[in-house]
Amino acid sequence: MDGPDQWIECLRGGKVLSELQLKAVCELVKEILVEESNVQLVSSPVTVCGDIHGQFYDLLELFRVGGELPTTNYVFMVRTIERQQEIPHEGAFSDLMWSDPEDIEAWAMSPRGAGFLFGWKVTQEFNRLNGLDLICRAHQLVQEGYSYMFPDKNLVTVWSAPNYCYRVGNVAAILAFDENLNREFKLFREVPESSEHASHRAAVPYFL
Numbered sequence: 001m002d003g004p005d006q007w008i009e010c011l012r013g014g015k016v017l018s019e020l021q022l023k024a025v026c027e028l029v030k031e032i033l034v035e036e037s038n039v040q041l042v043s044s045p046v047t048v049c050g051d052i053h054g055q056f057y058d059l060l061e062l063f064r065v066g067g068e069l070p071t072t073n074y075v076f077m078v079r080t081i082e083r084q085q086e087i088p089h090e091g092a093f094s095d096l097m098w099s100d101p102e103d104i105e106a107w108a109m110s111p112r113g114a115g116f117l118f119g120w121k122v123t124q125e126f127n128r129l130n131g132l133d134l135i136c137r138a139h140q141l142v143q144e145g146y147s148y149m150f151p152d153k154n155l156v157t158v159w160s161a162p163n164y165c166y167r168v169g170n171v172a173a174i175l176a177f178d179e180n181l182n183r184e185f186k187l188f189r190e191v192p193e194s195s196e197h198a199s200h201r202a203a204v205p206y207f208l
Contacts, residue, residue: 051139101118101149141170173188
């Protein structure tokens with residue numbers, strides 16, 4: 001019977017798995033995720049990735065640019081992983097999920113209707129209190145693939161879906177940290193195969 005190694009080779013070749021194989025993959029992944037905590041300790045070197053939005057052929061390009069698995073350690077800043085509980089509409093968990101940086105000093109109401117807008121001063125203070133040098137975030141389209149929000153570069157947005165929705169024309173980026181936490185942004189564009197298999201669904205205004 002075939003297994004994960006064969007499925008990975010199949011996917012690398014741009015082939016589609018059967019429904020039974022996909023269900024088997026989901027069950028294997030679920031067994032791993034259900035045992036893991038909401039906060040993970042990650043060792044360097046590591047490569048941080050933003051949203052990929054199901055752009056499969058561009059994901060293969062991401063691995064080509066960033067390094068193949070399992071030799072490269074990746075962190076994908078996915079929006080949600082189902083943990084048998086919905087994210088509440090208010091409170092710390094909701095604020096962590098939906099808050100966005102803005103060119104302000106402190107706090108402001110968010111147009112999302114959840115979370116807050118936060119500025120350079122509170123980011124600086126948060127990092128100081130928690131012993132952090134950098135906050136990496138995703139879930140917000142960036143035309144250049146990445147963007148430092150504040151002058152002291154203590155918060156960065158990373159976006160890893162090139163030509164989002166197959167029509168925005170943006171560049172994608174991943175952020176690689178070496179053993180000493182030196183940063184290197186690696187940029188890439190969509191591959192031809194991605195455009196050929198483009199979805200005809202309309203872009204979701206929320207992300208734009």
